[in-house]
Amino acid sequence: MAGKPYRFPFHERLHASAEYRRVKNAGKRLRTRHFSLNLAENGLAYHRLGIVVQKRYWQAVERNLIKRRLREWFRLNKSQIPPPGKDIVAIARPGTERLSSTDIARELREALLNIG
Secondary structure (H helix, E strand, O other), X not given: OOOHHHOOOHHHEOOOHHHHXXXXXXXXXXXXXXXXXXXXXXXXXXXXXXXXXXXXXXXXXXXXXXHHHHHHHHHHHHHHOOOOOEEEEEXXXXXXXXXXXXXXXXXXXXXXXXXX
C-alpha cells in the first residue's frame, strides 16, 4: 500500500473548467512530441494536475490508459518537479497511446526540468 507521500489526493487535482482556462491563459506553454503542457503558479505549497485527452483521437480504453499513466507519473514524481506551487495541465497529442509508462515519465521529466 502506498504511503502518504505517494497519494494523489483530491486537492492536488484540477477540477473546474475555470481552473483549466486560468492555467491556459496565464501560464507558460511547453510542447513535447506527445504532450502540450501548460503551467501556471497556483499560490499553494503543492502542485496540482489536470489532464486533457481529446475524444476525437482515441477510443475510451486508450484515453483512460493515457490518463492512468499520467496520474501515476504525477503521483510518483510530484516531489521532484521544481519549484512547488504550480498547476500543470497535460494535454495528450496523437501518438501518446503508443507510449509506455517509462516513456511518458522520461518525456515529462525532461520537459519539466527544462522549464524549472
